[in-house]
Amino acid sequence: MTSLAKPLARPHAEEHEDPREHLMHDPLPRGKMNEMVMEAMHETNWKFWVVTGILAVLVATCLGYAWYYLIDKGLGVAGVNMPVFWGIFLVDVVFWIGISHAGTFISAILRVLKVESRRPFTRAAELMTTFGLVQAAISVFMHMGRVWLSYWMAPIPNERMIWPDFHSPLMWDFMAISTYLLCSTMYLFLPLIPDMAMARDRSTGWRKTLYKILGLGFRGTEGEWKNLTTAMNLFAFAIIPVMFSVHTIVSWDFAMASRPGWSSTVFGPYFVIGALHSGMAAVAIVLFLLRSTMKHYKYFIRPEHFDTIGMLMLLVSMAWAYFYFNDYIVPWYGGDVWDKLFQEWAEKGPLWYLWYTMLFCNIVVPWSILWNKKWRRTPWLLASAGILINVGMWLERYIIIPEGLTINRMPFTWRLYIPGVEIALTVGMFALFLLLYMLASRVIPLIPVWEVQEGQEAHLLRKIGKAEIPTLSELE
Amino acid sequence: MSQQFSRRDFLKLAGLGAATTAVLTGCGPSSRYVKREPYQQMPEYNAIGQSTYYATTCRECAAGCGLILRTFQGRALKVEGNANHPLNLGKTCARGQATLQGLYNPDRVTDPVKRASRGSDSTQPMDWDTAVQTVADALTNYKPNEIAFLMGTAPDHLFDLVTDLANAAGMNAPIRFGALSMFEARATLSKAAESLFGQAGMPSFDLGGADVVVSFGANFLETWLSPVSYTREYARMRRGNPKQRGYFIQFESRMSQTASKADEWIPLRPGTEGLVALALGRLVAEAKGGSLPRAFSGVDPAEVAAAADVSLETLEHVAHMIVSAHTPIAVPGGSALGQSNGQTVAEAVLALNALVENVGKSGGVFLSPLSPNQDAYHQPASAKEMQDFVNQMASGKFKVLFIHGVNPVFELPKSIDFKGALSGVEQVISFATFPDETALEADYVFPDHQGLESWGYQRVVTGTSQQVISGAQPVVTPYFNTRATADVLIAAAQLAGGKFAATLPFKDEVEFLNSKVSALMGEADGSFTAPDPVTFMAYFQQYGGWWNKSDVRVSAGNSNPLNRNIAGIEADFVGSGEYFFLPFVSPSLAETGANKPTLQELPDPTTTVMWNTWIEMNPETAKELGIENDDVVKVVSDTGEVEASVYLYPAIRPDVIAMPFGQGHTAYGQFAAGRGVNPSDLLGAHFNEAGDLAFAGTKVTIQKTGKKRQLSRKEGLIGVYEFRPE
Amino acid sequence: MIKKFFAWLKQPLGLIAVGIVFLALFSAAVYGIYTTQQSPEQPIQFPHKTHVAFGIQCLYCHPGANKGPAAGLPSQTKCWGCHNQIVKTRDSALLAPLKDAVLSGQSIQWVPVAMVPDFVQFNHRAHIAAGKNCEDCHGDLSQMTIYENPQVLNMGWCINCHKQSAGDDQALLTKLTDCGTCHY
Amino acid sequence: MSTNLELPMFTNNSEAELGGRWGMVIDKDLCTGCQACVAACSMENNVPFVGEEDAGYGRSMQWIRIERLWEGLDGDYREVKMTDYQPLMCQQCHNAPCEPVCPVYASVHSMSEDLNLQVYNRCVGTRYCANNCPYQARVFNWRDYADYRETNTADNDPRWSVFQNQLNPDVTVRRRGVMEKCTFCIQRIHQAENQAKAEGREVRDGEFTTACAQACPANAIVFGRIDDPESMVSLAAETSRGSRLHEELRTMPRVTYLAGGA
Incomplete structure (x- = not known):
């Protein structure tokens, strides 16, 4: 990690490279940069609206109508049955929470570790956290048999002497997700304030009103900056344990249950790593999409950033592989008959191909692509690897949840799960995620301009002098 | 300004709070849509909010x-067994439990x-007066010998x-029939008993007192004769004696x-049950010593073992079990009797x-005692008698046919063409409760009450050593506009006058019932005594019937049943197939369950299949x-084919194909119609x-169709057959 | 447009409008609760207070209360048995529905007022056995014509009383606050 | 607005009171798999039917299922043996895995009866309890199976509601999205207890029984008080043939299975 933390600390080792390849060494005037970001936000062509329209229709039908249908008819329209009481909804919950992890991880950990190359893409990642959590929460609600009573999970004082049960891992989940949603939204918002202020000064009409509200009257005085930096640093440190705890708690939904294949002590770290695995990959995809669709973003998002993410992906993939086989070998060696049957079922059952696809996507793909620096720096290749990794991680959750539920201690009941309306709802959720992201790209700058400028200025300072002048972030 | 905002906030909060309270308190204005009706006049034996319990008799078989x-x-809510009743001692089977869904x-x-025309769905409702008049006309307009009654069991x-x-x-004379009596081969059993013991009657097998049970195809835990009492006796055989658990062998x-409940299941080649029984007899007789009885002298156990595809050691082992047992018993039944040599099999086993x-x-073994108000054992019609009946129908001998409680269009094999023969009958009047296939072919349907709405009694033919007449009374008022068939016939007889009226000089069904039952009042050994007929009938309904207290075990009249030849012929099989x-x-x-959704959804005990035929x-x-699994195949016999x-x-x-009977209805309500197939379509008129x-x-061939149709199973295929934990 | 609307809302007129909307919502909610607590339209405006004033015990007409779950409605013949003998009520126009019902054999369609939802298994007998009086839950019927609920019959109300009845008896408290006591 | 967390139902079950209250003994040697208990249970407890397709997909609602497995499947057909039929309903564990996982206390332990309760009106349908039940004894209302209202009919047949005449008023009719399971016929328990209380006595052994035990023609199911050492169920559970399902999980079920011939 320390080597990652100082990518520019040894520029001489890569002297043959054009120093302008690095964003930090390729500064533009501040006004120009601000204009670029604003332009990317404002200029919307017809393709954007076509895609938005399609997504909106998808959301309305696949999510809105399908969910109405699900509530009206009951969960029978989904594929869940006995013994697979949890289906794709829960797969989606874990998946989206996993996705939401990378935002915080990239932003907070890299901020804490002062990694310079994080600067342009923290916002995009943080936004992913918030929107991913929205999807996760929706999935939880869709999963419930009587969603209209879901407020019973909240500890509302009442005269009936009934509380939610704090023994229940689902309760912890509920708490963890809401905490995380709150924290990550605030963590998204804090670095957004200067940019909102910047946008406020450069826009008119309803946007001006909006940015006026969101900018909280930020004017950029010394005191404001100081407070903001303090707040951001505090949040960056504080949100890391929250992030780790959330996915650990999600894993406890499974690890606390007494089911073969679930009751595993390694699930906590394993799920966190799995979340990072899919989250990193998702960041790669999102960066690729932003870079290729948003005007001027090729300037901000460069191969060096893909390189950073690619290295992280490789590292996380290796860690994931370690945990996966740890989780695999222990029951295999431990010899519990039900655990073994579950493994046998996943590998040799009718859905054996899912297991192999998962391993291929999660291990073979990253290991064969990401070791090469040149390939790492190829955005489309990294994005493709990201898509495959996400497919693999989704399958991993699919194997744990619906496939794992097939195998229980009552062999008489073992039955396959065939998804029903969940498929439409999952498609709808992906559409909603994209739609939210696209709409957000119209109202908030997806590049934290001030952070980039801050970095560039620090590096400019450094280039002027002959002596070793430390970077701004090292000064902090 | 801020003050105003806070007021608005307050109002908002208050409004929200009120609305939420309204929803959350479950105040449900729905209570405003409910109406409660008091009793017009409260029955004196009722208490508000309390359940009332009535004794009656199950009519599901x-x-x-x-x-x-x-x-x-x-409203009738729950079926429970009558704990005093000597046949079932408070227990019921699944079909008995579901009888409410028939109600x-x-x-x-x-x-x-x-009915507009036979077989059509379109019907014209009538009033009961016209209906009774129709029956009366049918009785008077035709010669007596042109009128026939076909009734259920x-x-x-x-x-x-x-x-x-x-x-x-x-x-x-009225003729009775039922699918269960056909598949139980009741006639075979009683005739075998007659030929062996010299006395007609339904043999009863006291499994509860036996320590080794050798059953030849008898499915006494399923539908055979009296499954509830036989299941109880089975349990007594297993655990009744704390010192020794009964041993059960099934061929x-x-x-x-x-x-599946047998300690040893010995699969033998179909049709060799009689031979195996004789061979066992010979082995047992030899082991016991003494002279070999004539009945068993003609068989060679080794040959039989080869013919039956059972090892000789197995037969010797079973014989040894029988010899060393204290009270062994052999039971014939089920498919063993449904062979061309069924009676021989029954005789050999007896x-x-x-x-x-x-x-x-x-x-x-003993012969079941006759019911109290019965002088001779009446068995239901055998299939052969049914064929004769059908032939008479086809030849136009009957002008009027009354049908009650039986569905021969569905139950009889297609080769005995009941439906076709109906065209030889001018007027068909059905008293069906349900629109079954036979009612669909009737000109009139005058629905009888469902069993729980009816008066009546049922004689207990077998399953207990007591003489039992089981009483039925309505537990609820009729739900639909139906009328008891007995009432209809009595009213029609009165209308018809003459001999009819003289035979049935009753006000209604209840009076007829009294005339039949109250004669038992004088019996000293009865389960209750009463000073007068009214009290007697009240007790009769209250206790759910009358039975005598002591056991009546009718034993054989013939002193030496073994001194005769039992021809150990192998069964003939019809058809060119290989299975x-x-x-x-x-x-x-069974006969009457297919219209009840709960029974449709009960898994078959062995295969766990629900709702369909497999x-x-x-x-x-x-x-x-x-x-x-789940491939649709065509089973073809000489007389039909089903998929x-x-x-x-x-x-x-591996050389046997089995199929359950009970599905394959084309009518009989939405839960039965169009579901599964009827195996009796494959059966020829072989007796x-x-x-x-x-x-x-029958022998059949199997043809693939290339189609696939998933069977609904309670079991999961994966855990039961594929990934089995060791 | 939206901006204008919000600006308008801040004006006194707008505030009044907002106030009216919320008042309407509030009163609708209050009315909703109110209606459920009111006596509904009944086929016969049955005067409980008159009957109580005559000294008729509750259990005379609702005899199920100390025997089983439901207190029950009196059968029509029971009503008519008395009213038939009182000349004044025999031909009273107010009791015409009762007379019609008795003579025609139809049932009077009473609207239940004290109702618990289907998932609550309420048993009168246990409450009577525990020493509760009718008026503890149903209020003072000598003041009512048609019955109306004196309080909201909801779970908080039930539990509250259960807790008070149990007092310091832990075993009884366990029993009386057990979910399975009322819900199954 | 009292929220006293120290109420008994919120405290954890300790192992101090292992005695239990109601229990069941099922003799697998006697069970003939006849399904009478299943039918009786469905009729007593308003268990709906779900139709062919849903039933085949593992959604049938019966609170008891009769399991059977095979032995010797790999050998000759003569060697194939069916295991004993095993009627399986909620085992009413003392340490029930279904209880702590419910976020809303819908799956809760009845401390007064020592039974597992499923409070239908509290259930929000997370189905976690069903996942965590080692016996897979819980069933879920995937659709409105029991909705026989005239406006909500099968094939728009208004006569559909005829079925509702049979519903037991002592048992809640469940709607979609709710978990349910065997209750040991708690309505009968309460009725017997009320009756006994009114008569000033304890509930007598054999005074009442569950619908399944009542129907069982082979008398394979015995129900009663297990805290009374003289009751039929206690005596039956004492034998050496008794065992409980998945005892290794320490769920302490209240159902004892008798197996084997001896």
């Missing part, structure tokens, strides 16, 4: 189990109707009424539900009992034919010596 019905505010069923015939009081009517008026080519000298003893076809009665559906096939056979999904059943001989249908005497 002819066994005659006593029920206690829990009723609440005029409260949307598909019942709600009014008397006239339940209820007995109606049969008695019709018998009286027919006898007095010179009509054809059957397929592991039926009964066989002879085995005679050999071990258990006839008339505890733990042995033995073995239809069996579905334990949950074809049982050994996985080896299927592999040879390239068939997998159904395959269940790969591991415990069946055994006693005239019972040789239903297990």
